[in-house]
Structure formats: C-alpha cells, structure tokens
Amino acid sequence: MKYLLIFLLTFLAVSAQSQEIPNGDFENWFQNPPFGEEPVDWSEGYIRTYNSISPGFLDSTIIKTGDAYLGNFAMEIRSKIIELFGQKDTIVPLVVMNVKNGDLDLSDIPKIAIDNKLESLSGFIKQDIVNVDSNHTSVLILVYSGDSIIGVGLKEFNEDIINYTKFNVPILYFDTPAADSVSVMIQGGNDDYKVPGNVMLLDNLKFDYGSTTPGDSSTTGLKEVLSSEIKVYPNPFRNELNIKIEFTEPQEFKIYSLAGETVRKGKLVAPMNKIDLTDLPPNIYFLTIENQSIRLIKTE
Incomplete structure (x- = not known):
C-alpha cells in the first residue's frame, strides 16, 4: 500500500x-x-x-x-x-x-x-x-x-x-x-x-x-526586458523606431507580427539604428535581438 x-x-x-x-x-x-x-x-x-x-x-x-x-x-x-x-x-x-x-x-x-x-x-x-x-x-x-x-x-x-x-x-x-x-x-x-x-x-x-x-x-529562457546594452524608443511608436546598442559586434534583429510573419529583419550596429516602420498598420509587434525579446506597440 x-x-x-x-x-x-x-x-x-x-x-x-x-x-x-x-x-x-x-x-x-x-x-x-x-x-x-x-x-x-x-x-x-x-x-x-x-x-x-x-x-x-x-x-x-x-x-x-x-x-x-x-x-x-x-x-x-x-x-x-x-x-x-x-x-x-x-x-x-x-x-x-x-x-x-x-x-x-x-x-x-x-x-x-x-x-x-x-x-x-x-x-x-x-x-x-x-x-x-x-x-x-x-x-x-x-x-x-x-x-x-x-x-x-x-x-x-x-x-x-x-x-x-x-x-x-x-x-x-x-x-x-x-x-x-x-x-x-x-x-x-x-x-x-x-x-x-x-x-x-x-x-x-x-x-x-x-x-x-x-x-x-x-x-522561459527569454528575457522579458532588454539588457542594459539595448535601448528601444519610443514605445509605443508611430512611424520610426530607434534602437541603440552598445555591442562591438553587429546584432541580428527581427520584428514579427501577431500572425508570426517576419515584417522586418536586419543587422544592428553600434551605436544608433533608426528603423522605418511607416508601412506597418497600427498593432502589436514583437522585436527579437538574439535571445531577448520585447513587445512593440504601433499607434495611429
């Protein structure tokens, strides 16, 4: 028993x-x-x-x-x-x-x-x-x-x-x-x-x-907030997203829609990157940089 x-x-x-x-x-x-x-x-x-x-x-x-x-x-x-x-x-x-x-x-x-x-x-x-x-x-x-x-x-x-x-x-x-x-x-x-x-x-x-x-x-194996070497602003944003990094090597990034589609991808280089997202409709998106991720909100 x-x-x-x-x-x-x-x-x-x-x-x-x-x-x-x-x-x-x-x-x-x-x-x-x-x-x-x-x-x-x-x-x-x-x-x-x-x-x-x-x-x-x-x-x-x-x-x-x-x-x-x-x-x-x-x-x-x-x-x-x-x-x-x-x-x-x-x-x-x-x-x-x-x-x-x-x-x-x-x-x-x-x-x-x-x-x-x-x-x-x-x-x-x-x-x-x-x-x-x-x-x-x-x-x-x-x-x-x-x-x-x-x-x-x-x-x-x-x-x-x-x-x-x-x-x-x-x-x-x-x-x-x-x-x-x-x-x-x-x-x-x-x-x-x-x-x-x-x-x-x-x-x-x-x-x-x-x-x-x-x-x-x-x-989860993912970071809910980005590390101190990465700054993303403004968020929410309207047309353009600024991504500042302090890494010596280029970093790959991807932005996904809620349907899982890759709407942007590329390389980030120090110190400042401007990403034009004017063509995207207002919605929630997800930015990933290596093993880190953050939610983005695009407004009208």
Whole structure:
C-alpha cells in the first residue's frame, strides 16, 4: 500500500505538469472532399500566395503521414506551387486549430482553455527545407487573458532535421493577469522567402506547465526586458523606431507580427539604428535581438 500511494502521488504530480493539445498526436483525421484527409481540430488558417490571387486552395498542403514519432500518424505540411488561370504561385501554409478555409482573422483564432501557468509547448519535429540560409518554418503560441494577449512563444526551425527531434517553445509573458486560453499556429515557410518544397512533420504536441511567475526568465529562457546594452524608443511608436546598442559586434534583429510573419529583419550596429516602420498598420509587434525579446506597440 505504501508503494502504491507513492506511485499514485508521483503520477499525479507528473500529470499536473502537462496538458494534451486536442489531437496533438495527429491520430484523428477526417475526409473533407475535395481536399482529402484533414486532421481533426487542425486546418489551414489562410493561403497567402505570391500575387494574393487564390485564397482557399488547400490541396496537399496538409498531409496525413504514417511517418510518426509515436502512434500511427503525424501531420506533414508542405509549401508548394499551384497554378490558377495560367498564373503560378507558391503556397506557404499556416496551420491553426479549428479554422477552415478563408483568410485568417486574429479575432477568430480558436483558443484552448487553460487553467494554470503555461510555461511552454513541446513536441517532436523532422523536416527538409529549401535553402536553409534564407528559409525557416515556425511555431507561434499566443496566450490570452480574456481578449488580451499577455504572452507569446515563437520558435523558428531553419535547418534540415533528419530524425524526429524534441523541441520546446518557451512562453514570454508581458503582463501579469492569469492566463485563461491559448492558440497555436504552425507555418510551413516564411512569407518573405516563398519557395516550394518545404516538408515539415510534427507529432506529439503538448503544453507544459510550471509553478513559476509569468515572465520569469529563468524558466522561459527569454528575457522579458532588454539588457542594459539595448535601448528601444519610443514605445509605443508611430512611424520610426530607434534602437541603440552598445555591442562591438553587429546584432541580428527581427520584428514579427501577431500572425508570426517576419515584417522586418536586419543587422544592428553600434551605436544608433533608426528603423522605418511607416508601412506597418497600427498593432502589436514583437522585436527579437538574439535571445531577448520585447513587445512593440504601433499607434495611429
């Protein structure tokens, strides 16, 4: 009885640290003519082609594969070329939960209810991507309190991964209200380098929880605020962002939209850099510099 009690307590303690994502093992699929089989609880969020002429063409961008890490199936997503009215375009698929054909509307992104401090998303990936020097796939997580985004996790995969490898996407929290829901978006390429031929396989996705305070960089692996060597102002901003750095070596930066798209990237050199963001619509963005990240707010 003593050992049984110890086993049960250990089992409960371990179980409390993770939460299954609906069909995160991609074992359940359904027929959706004329697009073939699609994973239950997952589908195409949008199709953005090079000339933006053909939203809704989903054929063979999401594939049921028996090449699984565990179980019988995994999800495979591909970037590919389609032809419409003699015009060829490259599809870079974005896979989200419970969103069917049509453009992605952030207000309609389906969310999974959570009742604890979400620390990260983990899973297994293998992939073959075209031109690893300029290309990547990505997993984006948005954490909500009500309708407000209070945390984000983003991981890019910019190399070929021959065998299934475990990955972890830590969450960076910006605000302290208790999280109540989360959404997950997976992109099979990057919009600023649209190429066909990417093959990305995912399996056994799970949410991981901790007992730490949101924003604690010791658990997320990211810094919630930038180091003293980096100054970003003004924030909120209207058109232009100033980034001052004190590093001797150039630093790579990227700015992401809420949909996980790279809207700016480049190199920062000491001491001062001015980034023109006039063309971006007012919204929330995320600036990353090496392993540090900060939320940006663009106003009218």
